[in-house]
Amino acid sequence: MHALKRNPNIEMTYFPSENCFDVSKIRNKHDIILLPNNNTDGTPDELTGIKDVGIPVICRTGDPHYAKRYDQFKFDEKWKIDCYFNFMHEEYFYRFYPKKFKYKTIVFGLEPSLYRNMMPFKERIKNKILNSGATGKTKIASRIANRILNPGRSGWYFYKLRTMCNDLPYVVHPRKPDFEFQNDDYPRLLSRFQTAIAATTFYPTIKYLETTAAGCMTFMEITEKNLGKYLGFRDDKTAVFINEDNYKKKFEDYLSDPDNSKWQEIATNGRKYVLDNLNNDVAADDLVELMRSYLK
Secondary structure (H helix, E strand, C coil): CHHHHHHCCCCCCCCCCCCEHHHHHCCCCCCCEECCCCCCCCCCCCEEECCCCCEEEEEEECCCHHHCCCCCHHHHHHCCCEEEEECCCCHHHCCCCCCCCCCCEEECCHHHHHCCCCCCCCHEECCCCECCCCCCCCHHHHHHHHHHHCCCCCCHHHHHHHHHHCCCEECCCCCCCCCCCCCCCCCHCCCCCEEEECCCCCCCCCCCHHHCCCCCEEEEEECCCCHHHCCCCEECHHHEECCCCCHHHHHHHHHCCCCCCHHHHHHHHHHHHHHHHHHHHHHHHHHHHHCCCCCC
């Protein structure tokens, strides 16, 4: 929202509202309608007249795998949505949405101002690897129950490798009871560690950008399954790629020689790459270009 306001090529107006918004009052005053989600958790329950104002509708979508559960398809016609966008690769979007829906991948979520003045790399914790974010339950009983009662939706399903990493003695997680930096905000927490893990099974998340922007040398799950190559990271150049077969070896390569200058070089290159290429202002430019494509 801030980056769109900063963008010199668009004039943004935000309309805070409650349960109902009369879209007809913006007729002939705006070129594009931008919705935060194709569900009423991000919009009023009613957008009266949205189909009749003759203004193209661009809509961010939430996690595509929840579209069927929450019947988000109905909003395509109800709100006459012209195009969707989100962080995910288009292939993942179309696993759950009809091919007739138009979609564009826009990598957003990294606000560079939050990642200034990070702790110098050499002053950080080097004998532990930070692992943050949701994880699954590892007990067999829990995994069986989730497979039956919550198929394809559990933490183990979405964050399998991230969950596996937590079993290693040198991996620390903020949710562990003895974690000493519980009160840190997220950028400061990241900047305490030389290395961090970004691992999601089916699609990358904003965490991939955040850990790298904080100057961590990021162990990054990039596989054919999660389609992560579209982000543009390079193995051993801007991140260290891991998967379920090699993650322990990759960690041990680092921990056996943590003072090797190549780790700081990868961290520095990764930080520069995301701050220059995957920040919210670049995303705003991409979104503006998408909007322009729908202007007559």
